[in-house]
Amino acid sequence: MNPPAAFDPIPGPDDLAAVDRDLSFHPSTTAAPTVLTPDQVARFNRDGYLMPFRVFTDAEAADLRAYFDRLLARYAAEGKDSYSISTAHLRHGRVWDVLTNPRITAIVSDLLGPSVVAWGSHFFCKMPGDGKTVSWHQDASYWPLTPSKAVTVWLAIDDADRGNAAMKYIPGTHVLGHLTYQLSETDAHNVLNQTVPDVGKYGEPVYVELRAGEASVHSDLLLHGSDANTSSRRRCGLTLRYTPGDVRAYMGWQDKGVVVAGEKPAHWAHRPRPTEE
Numbered sequence: 001m002n003p004p005a006a007f008d009p010i011p012g013p014d015d016l017a018a019v020d021r022d023l024s025f026h027p028s029t030t031a032a033p034t035v036l037t038p039d040q041v042a043r044f045n046r047d048g049y050l051m052p053f054r055v056f057t058d059a060e061a062a063d064l065r066a067y068f069d070r071l072l073a074r075y076a077a078e079g080k081d082s083y084s085i086s087t088a089h090l091r092h093g094r095v096w097d098v099l100t101n102p103r104i105t106a107i108v109s110d111l112l113g114p115s116v117v118a119w120g121s122h123f124f125c126k127m128p129g130d131g132k133t134v135s136w137h138q139d140a141s142y143w144p145l146t147p148s149k150a151v152t153v154w155l156a157i158d159d160a161d162r163g164n165a166a167m168k169y170i171p172g173t174h175v176l177g178h179l180t181y182q183l184s185e186t187d188a189h190n191v192l193n194q195t196v197p198d199v200g201k202y203g204e205p206v207y208v209e210l211r212a213g214e215a216s217v218h219s220d221l222l223l224h225g226s227d228a229n230t231s232s233r234r235r236c237g238l239t240l241r242y243t244p245g246d247v248r249a250y251m252g253w254q255d256k257g258v259v260v261a262g263e264k265p266a267h268w269a270h271r272p273r274p275t276e277e
């Protein structure tokens with residue numbers, strides 16, 4: 001199986017319409033978590049996210065940031081932009097190591113259960129003065145997965161705050177099901193091609209302000225986005241995607257899988273660590 005292209009194409013609405021998806025929230029049923037508390041599991045079910053988690057020390061975070069600096073320079077030399085490093089665990093061993101790191105997968109397993117597949121890794125890097133927004137959206141809306149049980153761990157490569165366009169959530173929106181969106185594919189200032197309109201009616205946003213080496217985790221149905229970075233500071237995060245093993249993937253996405261907890265599900269691949277790095 002060959003790795004996907006450097007930037008995986010986002011499935012279009014017509015492609016996804018052919019997949020019979022269950023786009024409803026399935027709360028965590030973990031009764032005896034190992035690293036989270038029962039209260040944290042309950043808060044995830046209620047709010048759709050948890051934060052912050054200190055995953056890496058300052059020294060480890062600095063080393064990871066230096067690695068990303070080199071990786072970004074390499075992609076830029078190939079003519080790609082700062083959002084192009086997608087499904088990176090299939091070609092970069094260092095990213096595979098982060099995706100499968102027990103400090104992260106233990107948190108995820110407490111939410112998803114004993115069978116967990118890691119399948120996504122994408123650097124979202126807003127350069128200084130970038131000018132591009134990530135519009136309000138639900139991750140599950142883009143993904144050919146069913147049922148909607150996936151979570152995203154957003155690992156801060158740089159410090160992220162409101163000044164350099166930290167991500168933002170609207171708590172509780174994960175229980176509303178699949179929300180109506182407008183296509184925004186012609187908007188050059190929007191990283192994504194879907195925008196959920198009029199989100200003010202769902203409540204006030206919470207900003208995901210993290211230090212480098214810290215992480216948040218959110219449901220695939222939680223409304224989230226980020227403003228344009230108008231500052232002189234970069235804001236990079238590595239998104240790590242996980243799902244329970246009973247979730248089915250379509251359009252070849254099952255080939256991205258790496259089993260990080262439990263036995264290998266028949267439907268998912270278990271990709272080995274790349275030899276590069």
